[in-house]
Amino acid sequence: MQKALAFxxxxxxxxxxxxxxxxxxxxxxxxxxxxxxxxxxxGKKEKNAEExxxxxxxxxxxxxxxxxxxxxxxxxxxxEELKASIQKAEADIAELDDRIKELDEDVGxxxxxxxxxxxxxxxxxxxxxxxxADYSESLDALERAINVLKKRDVDIAQAPDEYLQxxxxxxxxxxxxxxxxxxxxxxxxxxxxxxxxxxxxDGKGYAAPEANAYESQxxxxxxxxxxxxxxxKDELSNLEEEELNSKHAYEQVxxxxxxxxxxxxxxxxxxxxxxxxxxxxxADDEAELADTTxxxxxxxxxxDDLRALCAQKTDDFNARQKLRQEEIDAIQQAIDIISSxxxxxxxxxxxxxxxxxxxxxxxxxxLVQLRSSVASPDQQxxxxxxxxxxxxxxxxxxxxxxxxxxxxxxxxxxxxxxxxIVKLMEEATEEAExxxxxxxxxxxxxxxxxxxxxxxxxxxxEIDELTSLIAKLTQEIADLTQEIAEIDDAVAKATADRExxxxxxxxxxxxxxxxxxxxxxxxxVLKEFYAxxxxxxxxxxxxxxxxxxxxxxxxxxxxxGSEGGGVVGMLEVILSDFARLENDTTAAxxxxxxxxxxxxxxxxxxxxxxxxxxxxxxEKKGKSETALADAKKNLANAQEELDAAxxxxxxxxxxxxxxxxxxxxxxxxxxxxxxxxxxxxKILTGLTMG
Numbered sequence: 001m002q003k004a005l006a007f008x009x010x011x012x013x014x015x016x017x018x019x020x021x022x023x024x025x026x027x028x029x030x031x032x033x034x035x036x037x038x039x040x041x042x043g044k045k046e047k048n049a050e051e052x053x054x055x056x057x058x059x060x061x062x063x064x065x066x067x068x069x070x071x072x073x074x075x076x077x078x079x080e081e082l083k084a085s086i087q088k089a090e091a092d093i094a095e096l097d098d099r100i101k102e103l104d105e106d107v108g109x110x111x112x113x114x115x116x117x118x119x120x121x122x123x124x125x126x127x128x129x130x131x132x133a134d135y136s137e138s139l140d141a142l143e144r145a146i147n148v149l150k151k152r153d154v155d156i157a158q159a160p161d162e163y164l165q166x167x168x169x170x171x172x173x174x175x176x177x178x179x180x181x182x183x184x185x186x187x188x189x190x191x192x193x194x195x196x197x198x199x200x201x202d203g204k205g206y207a208a209p210e211a212n213a214y215e216s217q218x219x220x221x222x223x224x225x226x227x228x229x230x231x232x233k234d235e236l237s238n239l240e241e242e243e244l245n246s247k248h249a250y251e252q253v254x255x256x257x258x259x260x261x262x263x264x265x266x267x268x269x270x271x272x273x274x275x276x277x278x279x280x281x282x283a284d285d286e287a288e289l290a291d292t293t294x295x296x297x298x299x300x301x302x303x304d305d306l307r308a309l310c311a312q313k314t315d316d317f318n319a320r321q322k323l324r325q326e327e328i329d330a331i332q333q334a335i336d337i338i339s340s341x342x343x344x345x346x347x348x349x350x351x352x353x354x355x356x357x358x359x360x361x362x363x364x365x366x367l368v369q370l371r372s373s374v375a376s377p378d379q380q381x382x383x384x385x386x387x388x389x390x391x392x393x394x395x396x397x398x399x400x401x402x403x404x405x406x407x408x409x410x411x412x413x414x415x416x417x418x419x420x421i422v423k424l425m426e427e428a429t430e431e432a433e434x435x436x437x438x439x440x441x442x443x444x445x446x447x448x449x450x451x452x453x454x455x456x457x458x459x460x461x462e463i464d465e466l467t468s469l470i471a472k473l474t475q476e477i478a479d480l481t482q483e484i485a486e487i488d489d490a491v492a493k494a495t496a497d498r499e500x501x502x503x504x505x506x507x508x509x510x511x512x513x514x515x516x517x518x519x520x521x522x523x524x525v526l527k528e529f530y531a532x533x534x535x536x537x538x539x540x541x542x543x544x545x546x547x548x549x550x551x552x553x554x555x556x557x558x559x560x561g562s563e564g565g566g567v568v569g570m571l572e573v574i575l576s577d578f579a580r581l582e583n584d585t586t587a588a589x590x591x592x593x594x595x596x597x598x599x600x601x602x603x604x605x606x607x608x609x610x611x612x613x614x615x616x617x618x619e620k621k622g623k624s625e626t627a628l629a630d631a632k633k634n635l636a637n638a639q640e641e642l643d644a645a646x647x648x649x650x651x652x653x654x655x656x657x658x659x660x661x662x663x664x665x666x667x668x669x670x671x672x673x674x675x676x677x678x679x680x681x682k683i684l685t686g687l688t689m690g
Contacts, residue, residue, distance in 0.1 A: 040331045047324040055319045061310035068303040075296035082289040096275040103264045104270070110257045110264075117257070121250040128243045134176055135236040141170045142229040143610035149222050165189065171225075176235075181228050188221045382413070382680045389676035397673055401680075417684070421677050428670050438656030445649050452642035459635040466628040473621040480614045487607045491600065498596045505589040512582035 145167040151631035171177055172185045383402045401420065 020515075036337065040328060042292060043324060043328045043331060047321065047328065050317070050320065050324070054313075057313060061306065061313075064306055065303065065310075068299045068306065071299050072296055073304065075292050075299065078292050079289060079296065082285045082292065083148065085285045086282055086289065087284065089278050092278045093275055093282065096278065097270050099274070100268055100271050103268045107261050107264050107268075110261050110586065114254060114257050114261075117250060121246070122273055124246055125243075127237065128246075131176075131239055132236065132243075135239065137231055137238065138171065138174045138176055139229060139232050141167050142225050142232065145171060146222060146229065148226050150226070171228075176232070177228065181224060183223050184221060201559070237585070253593060304674055352661055382683050385683060386676065386680050389672070389679075393669060393672045393676070395669065395673050397675075398676055401677070413684070417677050417681050421674055424670055424674050428667065428674075435519065438652065441652055442649075442656055445645055445652065448645045449642065449649065452638055455638045456635060456642055458632050461640060463628060463631045466624050467635070470624050470628060473617050473624065477614055477617050477621065480610045480617070484607055484610050484614070487603050487610070491603050494596060494603075498592070501592055502589065505585050505592070508585045509582055509589075512578045516582070517576045575619055 035414065124389070145164060148164045168185050168189060172182050385396050386402035389395065390402055400415065
């Protein structure tokens, strides 16, 4: 360990520049000790700082563990409460559903009962009208027949005329006429038809009356018809009474059924309202349960992660502290070692020379001077020729070759010229191929850039239009939402005002009624008292030793008669005022309720229309946002392709556009360079052959 530290310090000393040593006037060992001292101080400082930071972290772990544990426990309690509440709501909803179903069945049954009762009533009424008409027509026929029979002279036998026969036949045909009456009428008609034998007619064309042949029969039929008429009247009266009773019974049953249906419907609506409230309570509890469960799970995960993190951090901290302490001990041990005479003394003795040698001037030999061959003097002609061609054609290549021809060995120059000629020819071929490729690529790239630029512009315009539309729809939705909120606020305020007004009116009416009762009781008490007091007789005091006593009274107390009359009158006025207050408040309550109901209906319709408008605008906004996202995506893709096309164009420009000179000029210059190099090669070849 000591040897490794000593070697590291020695290597660090070698890295110090001589300029630094001479500037600070310290030895490398001293510099190393200074650095180690700084490292020791820094290590201790960081170790302490780390202990402080970890202490805060430990406190954080404890605090968060406690907070999250309490939150989880509280959430678990709340979850159980919500589950119980949800179960209770479900039970209530099921019970309400059963009751609503039961009431619906009752309503259906009662409606069927109403229909059945109505059908029965219609049939009864039809039968009644038919029977009533039959009785009425029979009575009319009886009345006519009786009148005709009574008008006839019963002492003179006279055959019944056609009108009488028609009336009797009509009576006989009625179903209500009993059999005995029909038989009597039939016998009477037969007797009447048989009582006219062949007899002489008088000069007036009528048959002379025979003896009174059916006097007794006529009297009997009249009595029978009178009796039958009375029976029919009695039966008609009974029929009408039965019809009235039947109608009244139907109306009573129908009213009871309608009342039952109305009450059931009211209860159904109330149950539905309670059910909706319980369903909302259930939904709220379920939402809160989901949120609470999610929060609990998140807290549990956070707690698990926290505990794992804190445990891991604790292990890491202990390991780091151990390592830091070992590092401090090692640095301290290194300082002790380097400060010892064995290291420090050797460093002062040897280290500066090593630094000077490593950092001082060197007397090394240049590689240029080690060349094994020298250029031939005849190469100067080639160099001059190439330089002249370079100046003539402004060729840097020829100028470079001229320099090389003057400095490099002969064989190397000759080979270099041959290689350059071959290279220039290859470059000419490559450039010709590259020119064709550049033309194709530039044309294709230009078309791509133009097409993509147009697409980017169109997409940008579309995005601007969609963005404007979305902003407009967003503002309209916000305005409608604000208007709905204002409607809700107005409804809430109106409801609160209505409830307050209703409660106030109810209290006022109740107070007025209670006051009227109290005033009436007071009036009763006062009136009874003053009535009794008026009948009281005067008390006569007998002479007694009490005459020396102070004066008291000498008659009975009758009350404050005059004052009492005034009070009674005032109370009666007050009673009428309270009665008027009750009536006025009741009327005002009815009017306020009517106005409130109308306001609520108008607000509900207005809110529904605005909500529907929000729905449509939201759907339109969603479609626009989807279209905007697609347009932005397409724009990004198009812009990416355009940027790629532009970047590719910039990449093409150095080799296809921005080369400085034209392709034709480059071809001409390359040909001139090749020709000059060939001439130089000929010169070199001629020198070789000569």
